[in-house]
Amino acid sequence: AALTIFLVLRINPAExxxxxxxxxxxxxxxTINIAQVFRDHPMLMVVGLTLLLFHLGNAAMLPLLGQRVATNELMNPAVYTAGTVVIAQATMIPMALLAAWYSHKNGYWLLFLVALLVLPVRGVLAGTVPGLWSVVPVQILDGVGAGLLGVATPGIVAQILRGTGRVNMGLGAVMTIQGVGAALSASFAGVVASWLSYEAAFLALAGVAGIAVVVWLLCFDRGVSSSPLKVSV
Structure with missing residues (x-):
């Protein structure tokens, strides 16, 4: 945090x-009126709804993995959870760099779709592959999705709202909507796990993620984000 503060203070506002x-x-x-932003740019709400469903299926998956391992006396849950985070982060960084390179030439639509597709696969693997063997592919896919969305989400919002002067407000609205899904995810998965099983909870999360894919394919206008975003420096 101290290093972050130092770097921020090194930014020259004049630049x-x-x-x-x-x-x-x-x-x-x-600057466009806020009400007009939402009225004239319905794709912004499609992005928000898609991310709400994605994070409803995504946020609880890692905690659920840790809880399942905590019931296994052969594995230290703290070490296991730390390992899952390291695997995901090590994957996310190169994926984010790849996404940034790809988006300059081809836009964000496909990046967004791939990020959405990996989550149902991740949930199915977590729910069907027995024991601890699922952690590596499951968390690699977590890093893939996080890396791609970390680049694609602000980029696609910027493309939708270019020329409005409301890009930051629009991104804040999308992040708030996706936060609702993330906040509900643990309760949703916990109820399914307590009534049925951990495996059923993972499959339920995968099902919600699958709905996000369907919403994206059916509702989003690909032409809005298929072209690269031109940035003036």
Missing amino acids: IDYEEARGLDKTTHQ
Whole structure:
């Protein structure tokens, strides 16, 4: 945290193009009304709904893995959980770099779709592969999804809202909506696990993630995000 503060203080405010940063149309220099943003850009809500479903299926998966291992006396749950985080982070970093390179040429739609697709696969693996063997592929897929979405989400919001001057507000709205899904995920998975089993809970999370894929394919206009985002420096 201290290093982060130091680096932020090293940023020269004079080198930031604030109009560019918030997606303002430099020909008019006018910010669009907030109500108009949501009325004229319905794809923003499609992104929000898709991410709500994604994180409803995603947020509880890692804690659930740890809880399942805690019932196994042959494995230290603390060591196991630490290992799952390391595997996911080690995968996420190169995936984010790959996503950044790809998006400059091809846009964000496919990145978003791939990130959505890996979550149902992850849930099915966690629910069907026995013992501790599922942790490596499950957490590699976690890193893939996190790395791709970490790049694609702000990029696709910026493309949807380019010229409105409301990119940051739009991204905040999307993050708030996805936060609702993440907040409900543990309760949803916990209820299924307590009534049925851990395996059933993983499959239920995978099912919700599958719905997110369907929403994305049916509702999002691919033309909005298929072209690369041009950034002026």
